[in-house]
Structures are given as C-alpha cells and as structure tokens.
Amino acid sequence: MTATPGGIPGERRQRNDVRRNRERLIAAAQETFAEAGPEASLNEIARRAGVGSGTLYRHFPTRSALLAAVLSDRVRTLCGTAEKLRAAESADDALDAWLRAFLAHARTNQGLGGAAILEGADALDLDCHRLILEAAAGLLTRAQRQGTARADLTPEDLIQLVVGIALSTARNDDTEQSDRLLGLVLDAVHGARGGGHG
Template identity: 70%
Template sequence: MTTTQRTDARLNRERLLATAREVFAEAGPGASLNEIASRAGVGPGTLYRHFPNRTALLAAVLRDRIEALCAHAEDLLASESADEALAQWLRAFLAHARVSQGIGSALMVGSAGELGLDCHRRILGAAAGLLTRAQRQGTARTDLTADDLLQLVIGIALSTARPEDAGQPDRLLALVLDATQAVPRRSAPLPDVVRSSGAR
C-alpha cells in the first residue's frame, strides 16, 4: 500500500468514526450502517473493510469516546482550580454516559465485555486523578472515592433517559457536585427542570 493509500484509508476511518458517533447518538446502537457510510461519503464496502461488523464499529466508537474523555481529564489536571476541573470533567462524563449507555449495553456480550471493563478502568483512573487533586487542595471531601462519583453520575444518566427529563441531569449533577465539596456551599440556585409539553 502506498503512502497516499494509507493516508486515504486513515482519513476514511476517521470520517466513519466521526459520523458513527453522530448517528449512534441520534438513532442508538441499532442505527443503519449504510446510513453511516453514506453520510461519511464512502461506500458500504469501505465501512466493512475498516469495521467488519456492527460490534467492531460500536467498540471503536466507545474507545474513541473514552480516549477523548481521558485526554480531557489530562488537560484539566493542569488547570488552576482543581474543584472546577473536577466539576467540568464530571459534566463531560455525564454527557458521555447519557449518549453511550445504549452502546455499552449493546457491547456487553461475549468478548466485548472485556472492552467494557477496560473502559471502566480508564475512566476510573481519570476520575481518581482529578478527585485526588481536589482533595489535596482541600476542596473535595476526603472520604469520597472516584468509584462513588462514577456510580452517582451513571445513576443520573440511567434515571434521566426520557425526553421530558431535559433539565433534570444538570440539576441532579449540581446536587452531587455540592455534596463533593469539603465544605458544601450553594452559591447559586439549582438549574430549573425543563419538562416537555407532553410531560405530566
């Protein structure tokens, strides 16, 4: 394979991954693979050369999202405020958990279960780094663990999956963030809950 072919193949893979992230977020893990290929500007054959089946594509999308979250955590470790860095990353993790829960469920079969364990270990490490830094600065309570935080945020994601729950995730996360502080303080009101017109 020539250098040009290798470059084209890499760009096609990147386009397919970026498009798959969008389409799976819109339509869930059962989204049409032909639609993904079409929106990425390639043929189905190109998609299947890079990702031989749906599971391979879902796993690649999940890995890509985890890479982005871990890189974000690394960047935040250099920020001045450990407290705000932790809060910012937990907001990003909540968004990830809400979008990715269908992918995670679809992958928790067979050998893909190991991927889920590896992703959890990496996310746990990212959360631990940010939490430990906040604890050392005296802004986060010392009896809190990274696993506590992840379980709380995942719980928010799982319990607010309905369209009518639009504002509830931010409201619940605000409560969690307040509870993580060494000296809890609430300087602003909780975010409003936004209900859809069809909610009762």
C-alpha cells in the first residue's frame, strides 16, 4: 500500500474527528455559558456537543481550560471582524460597527474572563487584551487619519469606555440603554466632524 501525504487515511480521519469534537465542544460551551454563566454544567455542554463527558475532559481537563478556550475563540472572532472592517470604505462606519461588536462581546463575556482566572487559567493561549487593543488601534488610527475621529483619543480610552458601558448595564437584559450609551460615546469620538477636538 502506498503511503499518502500526511499519514494514512485512518489517522487523518481520526485527527479530523478530534478537531470536529473540539469545535463542537467550544460552540456548545459558548452557547451554554451565555445562557447559564461560567458555572454552567459541563455535562450539559458535552450533551449539547453530542459527545461523552470523557471526550470533553480529554480536550479540556478543567473548567478553566474550557473557559479559556471559549474566551480565546471569541476574541479571535472579534479581531477577525476588525480585520474585515478595515477594508470598509468609511473609516467611521468601520470603527462604529466594531465598537458595537465589541460592546456585544463585552456584555456576553461579562464575568467569563474573571471566572477563567479564578478557576486557575492564569495563561490563555493568546493575549486577549493586547489583541483587542490592536484591533481598536487599527480602526481608530484610520479614522483619525481621515480627520473624522478625535485626535486625542487612544485605543485604551475606547476600550475602557465600552467596557464601562458593558459593566454598568450588565444586569439589564434590554440592550436599549447600552446602545444609547454607546451612541453618546460615538458622538464624542466623532466630535472632530463638528469642528471640536481634532
């Protein structure tokens, strides 16, 4: 039998199954944590993923490992959104859309990062805070160069403002207030258009 690149078909199939199981577990965990919080039942997560609890623990030996994987996956998605938006024609629209996505992220993940740390996940597989700051910086800098965002704003300012909105509205399931507060922030961000700071 001739060897095939990347190993024999059975091995490739097994690797694909392992990858799919991991992806299903992370997707189920995202959904379950969003509904029930960081203390959600791991058995329920395994059930939703369509795998046994043994498979869950093989991939994620601890709750903190699963929390960290979910948080990392969400941050990668958020930063991927920033990359796509940077190609948008309007720097303002791109920045505004990403800040809205970041607000949704911050509200959804409220408590998830802290829970991961408390559970012992002292090191995620990526530096979430740095990646989020870099995403914000790329979009903000583009808007500042076009003269449509305040020149004195920093990416740290933006992140802190949006996180503040997420924290202050965390107990309110209605997103109307958080959207209105973000609208006020966006008005301030684009103050340069009104001849203010710039």
